Amino acid sequence: MLANLILGIVWIGLGVFNVWEAENNRWSDYGYLVIGILYVGHYLFDLKNQYLTIENGTIRKNGLYGFRKRINLNEINWIKKFAGDYTLKTEQKELKINTELIDKDSLTELNKILAELNLPPEKTPFANTVYN
Structure with missing residues (x-):
């Protein structure tokens, strides 16, 4: 469960860095952010709902x-x-x-x-x- 939060933060960090550093952003540059948000969402779901x-x-x-x-x-x-x-x-x-x-x-x-x-x-x- 905690692994999803950690992975989400890492992916979001990579996404922010990728978007921040790229001169010409492509739609695929936002993929890291989407993946990170999905991982954090999974963590929040697991936190709220019992196994x-x-x-x-x-x-x-x-x-x-x-x-x-x-x-x-x-x-x-x-x-x-x-x-x-x-x-x-x-x-x-x-x-x-x-x-x-x-x-x-x-x-x-x-x-x-x-x-x-x-x-x-x-x-x-x-x-x-x-x-x-």
Whole structure:
């Protein structure tokens, strides 16, 4: 998330320098500025919107540019955990969750919700885990 802000500032800096130093500006000289503004916009979107939303029996991963994935919790039939990330699977869909982007308290709540799903022990990493 912070990387988008840093990249945005760098691109905007390059754009300002390019426009400032060029004698005859072309439309393409403003490309750096556009890219920088898009990166800063992405950062602001991520800052305002949560990575995951769980409501009304669904889990939704929010994303900029209309990329939102949604899975009904009652349709999940397999949870895989690899390198700290979760992959939730249904018959037709798959949702990958990067746990590094989730606040510690929110991750505990997510683990609790996923542990409460009625899955066989071989299909969940939460089989022998109790959350209070």
